[in-house]
Amino acid sequence: MIPYGRQYIDEEDIRSVIEILRSDFITQGPKVEEFERALAEYCGATYAVAFNSGTSALYCAYRALGIKEGDSFITTPITFTATVSMGVMLGAKxxxxxxxxxTGNMDVNLLEELITQNTKLVVPVHYAGHPVNMQKLWEIAQRHNLWVVEDACHALGSSYKGYKTGSCKYSHITVFSFHPVKHITTGEGGAALTNDRDLYEKLLQCRNHGIRRGEDWEYSVEFPSFNFRITDIQCALGLSQLKKLSTFVERRRKVAEFYKSRLSNNPHLDLPVEKPYAFHSYHLFPIRLRDEKRRREVFRRLRQSGIFVQVHYIPVYWHPxxxxxxxxCPxxxxxxxxxxxxxxxPSIKDEELYYVVEKLEEILSD
Incomplete structure (x- = not known):
């Protein structure tokens, strides 16, 4: 079977995890901060807080910004449910x-007309790894005094106008995911990056039960929260993976180039684009069938051929x-x-790519 995405783990990754298993700290130890510093440095941000999932990171990002019942936030329907459900969990609409x-990204030209007196936050999603037009979005948010959280769970390694996604050049917080199908993995995991010290401290608190440490044994719980901590085992893997991120993104881009070279003239398809302001990191390669009535047939036949394609996403507002x-949103x-x-x-073989294209073309030609 050829999956739509999967992790790449090498011997260096395995050794890094074994080293932590033999150490004094397997959680709440120094590897967590080491991973956070390395991630922040790579992205060009001041602070990073690592979490046990991208979902947890989104929840704490919204909570750090004070999102609450009665507020509303604007986002895209083409995203995984966590982007939306974490705001709903806090009572926001x-x-x-x-x-x-x-691109499948939020159409920033439509944003301003959706803002109301209850709107507190905008959450652009960099769908498939292609950045949203962030400068324009940021200018609108600034005019209306809105918070901005980038859901960049698809977009580690991408750039917008030369700024790495995660630099928070045009946002208050950026969130990543380290699920195995993403650009790097920690097994499960995520992170929130920011350049704001106050937000950083709130993110740390939200990750750890709302606790603020005092002197010696003393601590206070300033608000109730959850255990969203990530382990040193996971962060050791993340550090090892981060060293290979540029290679991973380069390979993803070569795969995308291959698909485009073979499928760009196919009359049945529309392919992903890369806008002039964007450096695409290709978490996904989303094709669009011009005849939508054939989508289920194509999907099933590809899977029957051992090609485990996927669909991203059912519009979030359709869910019960x-x-x-x-x-x-037509x-x-x-x-x-x-x-x-x-x-x-990254580890997909060239012969597997040829097989995917040949099977797809064969199905479309029927």
Whole structure:
């Protein structure tokens, strides 16, 4: 089977984990801060806080900004549910901005008309690894005194106008995920980066039960929270993976170039783009079928051929926990109806890529 995504683990990664298992600290030790410093340095941010998942990082980012019941936040429907559900968990109401047809990203031109007196936050999602037009979004947010959290769970290694995603050049907090299908993995894990000291301290508290440390044994719980801590075992793996990130992104981009070279003239498909302001890190390679009625057939036949394609994503507001009316974001719904994600990951073999393309072309030609 060829999956749509998977981790790459080498002997260096394995040795780094074994070293921690033989050490004094397997959690709450020095590797966590070491990983956080390395990640912040790579992205060009001042602070990083590592979490046990990207979902936890999103929750604590929203909480650090004071998002609460009665507030609303604007985001995209083409995302994993965590982007939205973590705000809903805090009592806030999601407002959905439609997307660009070619990138699947939030259409920033539609953002301002969605802002109300209750809007406190905008959450752009860098879908598939292609950055949103952040400078324009930031200018709108600044005019309306809104917080900005970048959901960059797809986009480690990408850049916007020369600034690495995670630098928080045009946001208050940026969130990453380290799930095995992402650019680097810690097994499960995530992080929130910021340049603001106060937000950094709130993120640390939210990760660890709301605790603020005092002198000696003393501590106080300033607000109730959860145990969102990541282990030293995971961070040792993350540090080892981070050393290979540039190579991983380079390989993903070569895979994307291969798909484009072979499929760009196919009359049945539209392919991902890379806008002039963006350096795409290709977490996903989302193709769109021009005949959406064939999507399920193509999906099933590829899987029957051992190619485990996926679909990203069902519009979030269709899910029962929200159940907003269909038709709310027509471009997003059209994007979803056509999208299929092809396999893309650093260890995919060239012969597997040829097989994917040949099978896809064969199915489309029927």
């Amino acid at each position: 999601p407002i959905f901005c439609d997307v660009e047809e070619d 926990f929200l159940n907003y009316p269909k038709g709310l 471009v997003a719904e059209r994007f979803y109806s056509k999208e299929v994600s092809l396999p893309i990951y």
